[in-house]
């Protein structure tokens with residue numbers, strides 16, 4: 021903070037604050053359970069109502085004191101789809117979204133190439149309580165992942181209050197031999213939806229990734245993921261947008 025000191029008639033400006041290395045950083049080589057509390061500390065005030073809509077086993081919350089936030093924990097496994105939340109418009113201070121970003125998670129059968137084998141199997145055991153969602157129609161592969169993030173983002177826009185914080189975990193991936201930068205696709209979609217991209221954290225894996233049956237390496241193997249922090253802009257509310265849209269539809273119909 022800047023302060024003003026007087027010397028006779030002369031006023032001189034001096035910088036306040038303190039010198040410190042105790043800062044929240046943008047990159048960590050630690051588990052999500054160590055990084056997530058730092059993100060809350062920086063971006064979410066204590067006592068806030070936080071909806072973790074893909075709670076899974078609650079690993080993110082392992083090091084967050086229970087009394088610090090009003091946590092609403094839901095997951096598809098407990099019957100709540102992040103695309104259709106049981107909250108009223110603009111009632112939530114912060115939403116946390118961490119859906120499965122490995123597209124193999126959504127493959128339609130276990131025999132399909134890349135489906136729930138190897139690391140995806142481990143992923144299911146860790147996060148999915150050994151069950152998996154049935155995906156029988158709609159988009160495929162990476163586009164399924166994207167579709168879920170987009171629809172969950174629309175729902176987040178509805179339930180978050182203006183200025184509310186939307187914390188999104190994601191990982192870029194190579195799908196069908198093509199580089200798919202999920203964090204870029206999400207920013208490009210969420211910004212016009214009404215979010216400002218306030219922060220970005222990179223989480224680096226500490227162990228060495230291993231691939232079985234590698235013939236030729238074409239892309240760098242991903243060993244990092246992201247936490248993106250969005251803030252809902254104080255433009256039109258969801259219901260105002262909906263009202264405007266239906267008003268326009270009525271006018272067009274006349």
Ligand SMILES: C[S@@+](CC[C@H](N)C(=O)[O-])C[C@H]1O[C@@H](n2cnc3c(N)ncnc32)[C@H](O)[C@@H]1O
Nearest residue numbers: 074075076077078079080096101102118120147
């Ligand atoms: C990567 S894990 C989340 C891990 C969690 N952040 C933790 O700390 O344990 C992904 C979770 O998303 C859930 N999920 C998948 N599709 C969903 C949906 N449509 N709505 C809500 N949860 C979903 C899965 O059941 C799984 O628990």
